[in-house]
Amino acid sequence: MTTPESDRPAGTSREGSARVPVEQPKRVDRRDVLAVLSFVVPAFWITARLWLDPASGVRDNRTDQSQFEWMMAHGARVVTEFAYPFGSDRMNVPDSVNLMANTSVLSVSLPLTPITLAFGPRASFLLFLTLGMIATATAWYFVLSRVVVGSRGPAWLGAVFCAYAPAMVSHANAHPNIVSQYVVPLIVWRTVRLAEPGRWLRNGVLLALVIVWQAFVNLEILFMTAIGLGVVVVALALGRPELRDRRRTFLAGLAVAAGVSLVLLAYPLYVQFFGPGAYSGLSRLIRGYSTDLASFVAYSRESLAGDERGARGLAKNPTEENAFFGWPLVVLVVALVWWLRRDAVVRGLAAVGLLFAVLSLGREIQLNGRGTGIGAPWALLEDLPVLHSVVPTRWALAITPVVGLLLAYAAERARRLADQNPGARRQIRFATVTVLAMALVPLLPTPLPAVRLDPTPDFVTSGAWRPYTAGGRSVVTLPLPDTHYADPLRWSADTGLAMPIARGYFLGPDTRPGRDRVALFTAPPRPTSAFFAEIRRTGAVPPITPQARVDAVDDLRYWRAGAVVLGTPAHADALRRGMTELTGIRPTYTGGVWLWDVRPLTD
Numbered sequence: 001m002t003t004p005e006s007d008r009p010a011g012t013s014r015e016g017s018a019r020v021p022v023e024q025p026k027r028v029d030r031r032d033v034l035a036v037l038s039f040v041v042p043a044f045w046i047t048a049r050l051w052l053d054p055a056s057g058v059r060d061n062r063t064d065q066s067q068f069e070w071m072m073a074h075g076a077r078v079v080t081e082f083a084y085p086f087g088s089d090r091m092n093v094p095d096s097v098n099l100m101a102n103t104s105v106l107s108v109s110l111p112l113t114p115i116t117l118a119f120g121p122r123a124s125f126l127l128f129l130t131l132g133m134i135a136t137a138t139a140w141y142f143v144l145s146r147v148v149v150g151s152r153g154p155a156w157l158g159a160v161f162c163a164y165a166p167a168m169v170s171h172a173n174a175h176p177n178i179v180s181q182y183v184v185p186l187i188v189w190r191t192v193r194l195a196e197p198g199r200w201l202r203n204g205v206l207l208a209l210v211i212v213w214q215a216f217v218n219l220e221i222l223f224m225t226a227i228g229l230g231v232v233v234v235a236l237a238l239g240r241p242e243l244r245d246r247r248r249t250f251l252a253g254l255a256v257a258a259g260v261s262l263v264l265l266a267y268p269l270y271v272q273f274f275g276p277g278a279y280s281g282l283s284r285l286i287r288g289y290s291t292d293l294a295s296f297v298a299y300s301r302e303s304l305a306g307d308e309r310g311a312r313g314l315a316k317n318p319t320e321e322n323a324f325f326g327w328p329l330v331v332l333v334v335a336l337v338w339w340l341r342r343d344a345v346v347r348g349l350a351a352v353g354l355l356f357a358v359l360s361l362g363r364e365i366q367l368n369g370r371g372t373g374i375g376a377p378w379a380l381l382e383d384l385p386v387l388h389s390v391v392p393t394r395w396a397l398a399i400t401p402v403v404g405l406l407l408a409y410a411a412e413r414a415r416r417l418a419d420q421n422p423g424a425r426r427q428i429r430f431a432t433v434t435v436l437a438m439a440l441v442p443l444l445p446t447p448l449p450a451v452r453l454d455p456t457p458d459f460v461t462s463g464a465w466r467p468y469t470a471g472g473r474s475v476v477t478l479p480l481p482d483t484h485y486a487d488p489l490r491w492s493a494d495t496g497l498a499m500p501i502a503r504g505y506f507l508g509p510d511t512r513p514g515r516d517r518v519a520l521f522t523a524p525p526r527p528t529s530a531f532f533a534e535i536r537r538t539g540a541v542p543p544i545t546p547q548a549r550v551d552a553v554d555d556l557r558y559w560r561a562g563a564v565v566l567g568t569p570a571h572a573d574a575l576r577r578g579m580t581e582l583t584g585i586r587p588t589y590t591g592g593v594w595l596w597d598v599r600p601l602t603d
Contacts, residue, residue: 051130067489071102072105131180143188161400166324167322181401191229205260236344278509292315296357323393329440343409362376363392459591465495476559478569480503585601
């Protein structure tokens with residue numbers, strides 16, 4: 001039995017397999033509104049603890065939350081003070097931070113400036129995180145329902161998975177730039193439109209604009225999207241000979257998109273790779289963050305069926321649980337690929353998923369937290385330009401939309417089978433719902449763990465720091481900020497970045513001899529920063545030598561320090577004693593901090 005052309009869903013051929021997606025006009029109606037409203041529920045469920053207690057933060061990634069709050073304040077400063085957008089001297093004094101080589105999220109921080117100014121950077125961070133998930137689901141829903149599968153129900157299923165899969169919930173631990181993938185489906189949509197006859201110039205320009213938009217949300221996601229789309233396009237070209245008549249139009253539009261994107265991004269990319277603060281790839285340690293083979297069939301700690309004990313050891317940290325799909329979904333995806341194997345789009349998606357899974361294994365295959373001694377292809381690629389800045393396990397994150405698309409395609413095929421076989425319709429629907437429930441219910445998200453953050457000291461919020469930063473001086477905090485302690489970034493953000501701080505938490509080059517400018521998560525260590533890092537780790541004050549006192553004065557002068565402040569971090573008593581003995585200056589307690597006025601030492 002065949003379906004008449006007038007009744008066949010958009011984007012399908014007579015044989016029932018998906019053809020090249022073509023946008024089908026479809027009026028927004030109540031079902032679309034209900035779909036979008038349904039996307040709001042899981043976003044607020046996941047972030048519920050953060051909304052219920054505005055003074056809280058994500059428990060498992062507080063440093064990144066501080067960094068993103070700082071980035072939101074930077075965006076507001078760009079708008080209100082016309083500050084330079086691609087770098088900043090408000091952290092890492094006396095040097096600067098290359099924000100193109102970090103995650104500056106200008107596509108979001110600039111539009112959210114009114115929220116940042118009215119309610120503070122923490123509010124804009126939380127809004128960014130929550131709306132990012134909602135917008136991602138919404139964008140995938142409309143692209144899937146209008147362009148890819150053509151039906152609302154399957155599109156809803158695919159969109160929910162793309163936005164709220166375990167990997168996405170894991171990155172909701174203070175990675176709003178990663179969960180905000182709402183531009184990715186727009187890139188898919190505009191890429192599909194490149195084959196439209198007679199509009200190669202217009203469509204190429206529009207694709208370029210969404211590419212640039214994504215570049216200022218997250219370049220890593222853009223890079224993976226480009227590779228994934230490239231594989232699918234090649235699969236279509238090989239599997240659908242009838243599409244070759246459109247190749248000239250497609251390639252012309254693609255050339256326009258590439259040219260316009262390069263023109264618009266030329267200067268920002270130059271700053272990223274060659275400007276002050278540019279680095280040459282990530283450290284070997286970070287490039288060793290790979291996906292454990294066992295994690296593909298395990299459950300994430302943020303999933304209904306998962307727990308912290310089961311996930312520990314299969315991922316480097318709770319934020320990088322990129323491949324926790326569980327046995328039922330892995331088996332289902334393999335079965336769906338086999339079932340839909342005649343379709344070129346499905347074959348392309350399967351190739352992308354397999355490619356990303358293999359790349360995510362890193363240089364050596366890990367199994368249950370242990371090295372197997374078996375090399376993986378990434379070992380041959382990790383030192384190449386651009387690739388040396390990719391964290392291998394993130395390739396597994398890119399499998400999530402692949403699985404979401406496969407689920408949407410399969411649900412649409414099942415829907416058509418039910419329509420074509422009225423006598424078995426109830427059984428087909430029951431089987432479809434049962435199989436999907438078995439695979440997906442265990443993956444339902446749980447609320448993110450939250451923790452109460454220390455309040456920003458009155459010394460900062462009252463502006464009492466201002467006399468100490470006159471003349472280009474900075475505030476030095478104890479301990480100095482890095483990947484383990486980033487509260488000072490939050491303090492600076494609460495001042496609108498008016499308070500400049502020494503060092504920081506950011507990606508910058510290791511400029512020490514023989515280090516080849518690989519990335520550090522802070523500035524290269526100095527004697528005094530290493531001294532206080534040791535106290536933070538051990539709680540004990542190292543022996544203070546005359547040379548240590550000389551180094552302290554030299555470092556304070558290097559940082560242009562006007563004041564040294566200590567809040568309430570761990571080992572605060574040891575930190576206070578160490579600073580006092582280093583400088584001979586007795587601190588005063590004011591505005592919730594211990595304060596050392598070091599201007600006499602640095603003048």
